[in-house]
Amino acid sequence: MVRRVVLAVLVVVALALLTVSFRSPTSGVLHDAQSYGSDALRPFQVAAVRVARPFRDGYDYLDSLATAKSRNAKLEKMVRDYRSQALLNASAVQQNNDLKRLLRFESGPSYPQDFRAVNTSVLSFPSGTFTEQIVIDAGTSSGIHVNTPVVSADGLVGKVTNAGHTTSVVTLLTDPDSAVPARDLKTHVSGLIRHGQGGTLILDRVSKDQVVNKGDWIITRGTVDRRFPDEYPYGIPIGRVVAVGTSDIASFLTVQVQPLANIDSLDAVAALVPKHPRAKP
């Protein structure tokens, strides 16, 4: 009898917590209590990450040794390509600045100069097969709020979907609920970045008459209309097009994008907080 009463009480309490939490997931008394609880658990999570780090670094080191030679050749080729590209870009930037001055062109805050990077470590990683979220070691006390974009050294990672005092939940680009307005840097074709198969992304909503080429860079589109500001500033690198396909019955192109950020093994990320409070992306 006692055991059934205990079970019933625990189930009822769990259901009550679930109901309240479901009704107000990012605010309210329960969210605050959960946030304080998360703060209390943070030192333990940081300690666990530090304990695991040498083992992880050791594995990464051995893994990188196996591919070092081929990787080096590939990187040398990339450096040569980028060097010639940088020269062209420098003159283009100069020309762009001159034209903006002539036109008295107004624009929103641009990435990265108008944003302060809150560098932080990753405390926990996606545990479910249908949730792609991580917990980071920074929250509202660092200026982070819901919808703050999060990047790694390589590119866009996702955005904050729940912010506590000192920890925040980041929904990754690979989460099925994620959708990021993006554009092809070369052909200026716009679309929506969504999750794809096997850890890749797809550039969705690109009509068949538009051109996207394999190898093109995909970046965030940013705000197009000031009345509807986008959560992501213009110009954050997202990934590179690895395949473009089409079929007779599909309305849109199938553009497969390989994310630049290594989303499966994130150690540290940066949340982009606007330098000027009034500035909107």
Add this chain to the structure above:
Amino acid sequence: MTIADGVKAAALLFVATIAQVSIFSQLHVFGGVPQLVLVTLVSVALLRGTVVGALAGFFAGLVVDTATLGQLGLTSLVLTVSGYWIGRYGETTGRDRGHAPFLSVAVVTFLYAFGILLVAFMLGERAPAGPEMRSLLPTIVMNLVLTAPTYALVRVLLRPRERADYATEVQLLG
């Protein structure tokens, strides 16, 4: 169940939970993730019965949901029922059987996955069964690998109960 046992079980589950959210959740093998919390819970519930199993499940779920800022109560609900059910098995037919921890872990991993899917579905959230099913087998295999060392450790810390402590009769209902 003494207070010392309760403290030991709580400490074990706390460490397992922190290790789960910070370390183990990163180990993706063929899409599966080892679930140390589940294996530890099964070990505790098998050795200490229904009430402790249910309480331990509730506590572990609460810590998981708090640490990940997830939906409070979701993991607790599923782990409470899992802990209770495994505790019942441990008190009755599962006692003294060598395969009990392995069987329990395999079954609970399966039921836990379905439980989370079911609750998510009932809440109107996305609950795709396909990816969950594809990752289930590797998850079960990894959990079974964790079972022997985890159960041995828990058994050292929580000494098995005397035979007289177990349920000795089954009440027929209806």
